[in-house]
Amino acid sequence: MLILTAKDIEQFYTMKDAISADKEALKIYTQGNCDVPLRINFDMQKGQCLFMPAHIQGSDIVGIKIVSVFPDNPKLGKPSVPAQVLMLDPQTGEVCAMLDGTFVTQLRTGAVQGAATDLLARKNAIRAVLIGTGGQAISQLEAMLTVRSLTDVAIFDIDTQKAKQFANDMKQRFAHFSTNLYFSQNLDEDISQADIITSVTTSKVVTFNGDKVKPGTHINGVGAYTPEMHEIPENIVEKANIRVLDTKAGVFAEAGDIIDPIQQKLVSKDDFFELGDLVKAPALCRQNDEQITLFKTVGTAVLDVYIGYDIYLKAKEKGIGTYL
Template sequence: MLVLSASDQERLLHMPEMIEAVSTALKEYSAKRTVTPVRTVLNVEKAEGHAIFMPSVAEGAGSLGMKYVGSFPNNKKMGKAAINGVVLLADVQTGEPLALLEGSYLTVMRTGALSGAATKYLARENARILSVIGTGAQSIGQCEAVMAVRNIEKIRLYNRSEKKAYDLAKQLRTRHEVEVLVHQDADQAIDGADIVVTATSSSTPVFSSRLAPGVHVNAIGSYQPTMQELPTHAVAGADKVVVESVEAALEEAGCLQIPIQEGHFSPERIHSELGFIISNEAAGRETDEELTVFKSVGFAAADIVVAKYLYEKALRENIGQRITL
């Protein structure tokens, strides 16, 4: 069995390949060639934490496995990470465990790759200005993926903790020749942006101003019915709202559920799953004036297909630690 740490995965990762891997997962899911149950969340009351289990099998992509994520906010008081995770990859033919991958880095880059795939099909070809609201752990994957599919010239950042925004700005300037600005107001940060990413844990909308025609939004932060990262008008006013999974989005995405409850949106207005667009069974962006929204809640099929991509590449490049169970 192979163990791949976060640093191992970073050595292996090539974002265009990652975007291709998640695109395969999206197509397989929408074609109903996967078994991907909605995530199981176990409340651990005494520790005030959540244990999340996400299994999937995508036989057409040769992938079988499960992701586990533990979210225990009180860990910070003990000097430990609040979120920990692993992905178990198994042989789709025999069920034998093949690899154990550190889950936090994989999730950051997989989530970024999902936004990269959405941006490829839904953002304007001439998009040049990226705005990112929320500059925590997920933000670097978002920036890397969007820059892999569009020629981004300027990145505008906003975070409640200004220091985190400056930290990301420094990281981006080190990695890329791109202009990076830090703003003190979210509405200011999105003003004039071609692509907007929201990557926060906020339960209430993170900006208030109206989005201009032609903007594309990747909303990746909220993942519970009570969390509404996007203002209702952003969803209600969109020409196309796209999701990974209609079932999961309607069960887990407060950004959609709350506008539905308010009477400003309906399930029938979800344009498509992204997998259908990638497969050319549904339209992506059709005009430069369309306002498009990709609402992501994550799905396990993407985790296991990405895990298989990293595992196979690790074997070829002799990266990782072999263990015997």
């Protein structure tokens, strides 16, 4: 069995690799060529364990992500949300690899936003806004920088000091992009100038003013993943010209910022595409520079498993990782 840590994976697997893999994974999903059961949740005395399996037909890629949520872990010097991705050998059924699941989750979640932004944002987009500076924020920022040549990215968080520190840290981390990364002191103004908006929070209220969004903007809703959470303003969901989801089954069941507008009959389920539809048929993507486009993701195990196996194969080729 090959053990791959975050540091191992960072040596050779790029955000571009992940974006390409996510596009292919969601195309396979939309074509109906995979089995993705509902995740299994176990409530335990000190936390919760979640099991997320997937099987990709044809290639017989099988794997499972195991995620635990144990709030008291930091007191023990351990992460509160430990995760691992286990891959099975298609030929023998044996576990052939174990990957750092926290890193894989961050990577594939940033990449799926990058895939949507690549397919939907204007080609000449230069200004972006990132709302939220939590654990997913770094990969979200990297994905936007990877798919568009951005001149400016405004960074906002309700925790002002955290946002300022994040902006400073990212200036160093992503200096090679030559993008002006700065703390947003006036979110409404930055939203009104943005070509791309990415919100990655667990907020129960909308995170920006939809009335400030200009024509031609692309919006990503990444963080809200329960019916109680709402990042994206309802008027944006209503007036978006193209509405895209990672998976309809997941978003319609879990994302409050999409569920509520449907229940209020502002939009219907028929008004949405899956990202896999756009990968299969690029003509469904943006048709002009005035359209407002919207992407919503809640995640799916097919992303973890497909990208996990891709990482495993590349690591074997390069001789990276530790065998047990």
